[in-house]
Amino acid sequence: MDHSPVPIRFRRPPVTLVLVVVGLLVAACGTAGGTPTGEPTGTPAPSGTPSPSDGSFVDHPTGPTDLVFRFAEGGGFVPIDFFAAFGPQFSLYGDGTVIFRDQTAELPPAVGNVIPLTPYSTARLSEPQVQAFLRFALDDGGLGVALAEYHPGNVADAPTATFTVNARGLSKTVAVEALGLENPESPDAAILHALAGLGERVRNFGSSVEGEMRWMPERWRGILAGEGVGAAQPWPWTDLAPADFVEATGPGAPRFPIHTLVQAQVDALGLTGLEGGFTGLTLAGPDGRIYAFVLRPLLPDEAL
Numbered sequence: 001m002d003h004s005p006v007p008i009r010f011r012r013p014p015v016t017l018v019l020v021v022v023g024l025l026v027a028a029c030g031t032a033g034g035t036p037t038g039e040p041t042g043t044p045a046p047s048g049t050p051s052p053s054d055g056s057f058v059d060h061p062t063g064p065t066d067l068v069f070r071f072a073e074g075g076g077f078v079p080i081d082f083f084a085a086f087g088p089q090f091s092l093y094g095d096g097t098v099i100f101r102d103q104t105a106e107l108p109p110a111v112g113n114v115i116p117l118t119p120y121s122t123a124r125l126s127e128p129q130v131q132a133f134l135r136f137a138l139d140d141g142g143l144g145v146a147l148a149e150y151h152p153g154n155v156a157d158a159p160t161a162t163f164t165v166n167a168r169g170l171s172k173t174v175a176v177e178a179l180g181l182e183n184p185e186s187p188d189a190a191i192l193h194a195l196a197g198l199g200e201r202v203r204n205f206g207s208s209v210e211g212e213m214r215w216m217p218e219r220w221r222g223i224l225a226g227e228g229v230g231a232a233q234p235w236p237w238t239d240l241a242p243a244d245f246v247e248a249t250g251p252g253a254p255r256f257p258i259h260t261l262v263q264a265q266v267d268a269l270g271l272t273g274l275e276g277g278f279t280g281l282t283l284a285g286p287d288g289r290i291y292a293f294v295l296r297p298l299l300p301d302e303a304l
Contacts, residue, residue: 058134060167065300066094068130069137070164071202073179081279084225084256084294085117090202091299092133096125099215099299101276102206108273110280113230119276120297121206122215134167141198142191146174150188150195155181161199214275217297220261221304223254228282228292235286236268242285248304256294260304266295 060068072088090100101118108116125133138144143165152158158178165172179199182192206212224245245257266274269281277296285291298304 056131056135058131058138058168060094060130060134062094064093064095064097066166067164067301068092068094068166069134071161071199072164073159073161073199073203075160079279081225081292081294084223084254085277085279085296087277087296088299090205091301092125092130093300096127096130097300098123098125098205100205102209102212103203104207107276111271111273113280113282114271114278115280116273116278117276117296120215120217121209121212123209123212134165137163137165137198138168138170140194142194143172143174143198144168144170146172146191146195147188148172148174150174150176150192152178152181152183152186161195163195163198216275217299218263219298220263220266220277221254221296221298221302222259222261222265223294223296224257225279225292225294228290230282232282232284232290233269235283236270237265240265242287242289242291254304258304260298261295269295 060066069090069092070088071090072086074086075083087101090098092098099120099122102121103118105118105121107118110116143163146163155178158181161176161179163174163176174195176192176195176199179192180196182189182196186192222245224242240259242257245259247257248254271278271281274295275297277294279294281293281295283291283293
């Protein structure tokens with residue numbers, strides 16, 4: 001199957017270059033594309049586009065697995081298996097590939113207690129579009145000057161939105177609890193309002209792209225998320241035991257026993273429509289224990 005990106009298509013014709021790219025966030029644009037395969041071309045920027053010499057160029061990594069920008073929102077008061085299945089909503093890589101969850105996409109039907117999650121889609125942005133996206137995120141969206149953490153202090157059990165950016169000499173993460181519910185009396189009200197606007201545009205990226213393609217993962221995070229409930233399916237693997245699922249260490253590591261699975265091991269589960277991962281599967285382990293099993297796709301930059 002050919003996974004090469006196709007030319008980007010817009011829902012409305014662009015008027016100027018600025019409007020074209022700000023459309024990524026305001027009237028967003030998109031392309032179809034499979035698993036990222038493109039390499040940076042290294043061709044000079046067309047006339048009128050930012051270049052390193054005019055001061056407007058935003059330097060960033062250029063590899064197809066180099067993370068440039070990410071938005072992830074999760075946590076709060078949710079069941080433990082949904083917490084385990086949490087994955088970023090939007091990731092932009094150095095070659096312009098975007099992998100995102102399109103909340104308008106139709107979910108596969110549930111199979112018994114197994115609940116499929118929203119599949120990932122992919123699109124490809126041109127370098128001028130990447131440039132304008134990053135300028136918006138860093139400047140209008142506030143990431144360039146934002147602090148590492150913001151807590152409203154008056155909201156309980158709210159999710160946390162995490163922005164990651166590697167561009168313009170910055171490599172930073174900004175975590176905002178209860179994004180969009182900022183107190184107007186807060187001294188951080190202006191920056192929180194800007195971050196909320198950026199988050200809203202990125203959340204809605206999938207509703208305004210045209211011709212997106214389903215992104216097919218090559219690796220998966222298998223998770224043993226505690227004790228399972230309900231009827232248990234037999235343990236599906238002869239090459240994996242529960243002891244092979246271990247809790248990783250280090251900042252940001254999942255706090256569950258995990259193991260990286262390949263497609264053949266996912267196929268052994270005997271389920272379909274799993275591109276976005278799932279929750280709700282109960283497995284009877286060969287050690288006599290009953291496990292809640294969660295599956296989550298691994299993105300190109302994720303090690304485990």
